[in-house]
């Protein structure tokens with residue numbers, strides 16, 4: 001029984017992981033698996049499931065095995081170059097929408113930038129909520145950008161989404177009404193101690209935030225402050241304990257802090273917002 005093998009590994013989410021992998025092999029969703037509980041696997045299906053099981057037992061996350069993950073209710077394809085989008089990042093999407101809705105609406109389509117877009121998760125979530133908006137995602141990884149573009153195509157959002165390879169926001173020209181980013185923010189020295197699911201399977205460029213974890217914020221906050229329209233907002237995801245330093249970097253570039261950081265479901269201050277002052 002797959003669940004028992006996963007439990008004895010031990011894998012915390014043993015039952016859910018087993019169901020998702022069985023569902024992927026059978027082409028069934030979670031409800032469909034319950035309905036098909038007595039169905040026997042063909043030998044091809046059994047071989048495929050055993051391959052998935054071995055990979056999961058070796059520490060590979062389900063999202064990597066299946067090369068897909070849902071974010072903000074949107075199915076996203078992943079590649080080796082993209083981070084697996086995390087539920088915590090939905091906190092940054094929520095705060096970004098709050099900031100946008102609290103600002104006067106421009107008399108043109110709203111312009112959004114997502115710095116370090118990875119799979120396109122944040123940008124595509126925002127575009128799915130904002131039918132009048134256009135967005136650009138940047139990344140240092142061309143492979144990640146290809147995956148993000150193909151996700152935009154699959155979701156019918158490619159007509160409003162562009163992708164650019166550059167160092168954070170260096171190649172962009174404003175003005176933007178909203179800039180969002182979930183940059184790499186793990187301290188370099190902490191990477192070796194991360195869970196194998198993250199350390200060995202998420203790309204290093206998506207994790208490593210330098211000696212104190214704040215290198216990316218030091219680069220992208222001043223860039224973003226220059227690119228924002230008056231009353232435009234910058235929203236960034238923060239690692240645990242980083243929100244105060246990030247607020248300091250925002251105020252040092254002249255952004256104001258309109259609200260306290262937004263906490264995720266674990267109570268960690270996960271998303272920080274700054275706003276550019278009106279002229």
Ligand SMILES: C[S@@+](CC[C@H](N)C(=O)[O-])C[C@H]1O[C@@H](n2cnc3c(N)ncnc32)[C@H](O)[C@@H]1O
Pocket residue numbers: 081082083084085086089115116117118119120121122138139140141144166167168169181182183184185205206207
């Ligand atoms: C933490 S991941 C976030 C990915 C995606 N936004 C998400 O939330 O799932 C950080 C992303 O920043 C990209 N990145 C790292 N350094 C960069 C740089 N100097 N310029 C642009 N993007 C960079 C990585 O390739 C990675 O895709």
